[in-house]
Amino acid sequence: MQNLIRHAARLLPWLLILTSCRGGDAIPTDTPAPAPTPKPPVYALIVKEKTNPYMLKMYEGFAAACEEIGAVPIFEGPDAYTADAQIQIIEHLVGAHSVDAIAVAANDADALEPSLQAAMAAGISVLSLDSSVNPSSRMTHIQQASPELIGRVLIQAAWSMIDGRGKVGLISSTPHATNQNLWISWMLKEIEENPLKYRDFELLPVLYGDDEPDKSTEAALLLLRAHSDLKAIITPSVVGMLAVGRVLKNRPFGVVFTGLGLPSEIAPFVRSGHCPWMYLWNPIDIGYLAAWSAHALHTDEITGAVGDILPAGRLGQRFVTVSADGGTEILLGDPVKFDSNNIGEWELVY
């Protein structure tokens, strides 16, 4: 169906030309009309917010893949982490018929559903990356790493850092972010399923820094003020990580932090011992994989169904598999642990 709509849309200009020629200005039969130059496909990346360094790294990979493919990349995103602003962007792109595929990192999965469904109905290939949209609003999702693994390793890391005993704060991004919420649900499961191991480990209620430096700083200060016996902070947001690191650096040593951070930003805190280790994956590769997937969907090489195989440039062949939310996904790999041994190598990359 996607195909049919897309091809019909492509044929429309030709039909119009042919109909307008029927009147009198007939093209001489011995002069063949020049063949139209094929237009390169246009793929848009819509991020959660435009200045987040993680989002900029995703676009770096997205643009690089588009160059290899011969596609035109577009970088879109709101100035604040709101679903409303993302909906406006999607509606504008659909209304202008200006893109062939949209890859979106959702600020709210439910809120984006109507606009993304309208995009697909208009023949645009839709996929999500980083923070997923609902299965019914996408053709597939680019999954950075197993959400279960991410949630469990973060709790296990904090547990090891404080020898299993004491209070641990949790600063997330926005309350509607599907990726952070899923990771947090696995953090809680890790504790629930291992009551003996975590008997002296107290995870405090989640605070939201909204992926904003000031709000994340406030959340960290609030935790420190409210709990003089705080031992550690976990933050599954790169913006939150930098904010927490800066707060802890200006205080007497005592509280450690871990989470999902950019090596380029967190390296000084790994070296100082404030962040003994942390995790992430390559955000450039996420964007790169998203662009190749957008291309495979647009050219009908895949439909986004389980079992589909696609070429992904330097990442090789990738597979569409079933996702925990009932939709499908394409997995990048495992979360990477960054500590004093490898941080120096990666801080120059992302």
Ligand code: RAM
């Ligand atoms: C934040 C964003 C993003 C997340 C990273 C780890 O900047 O919320 O969605 O994947 O952190």
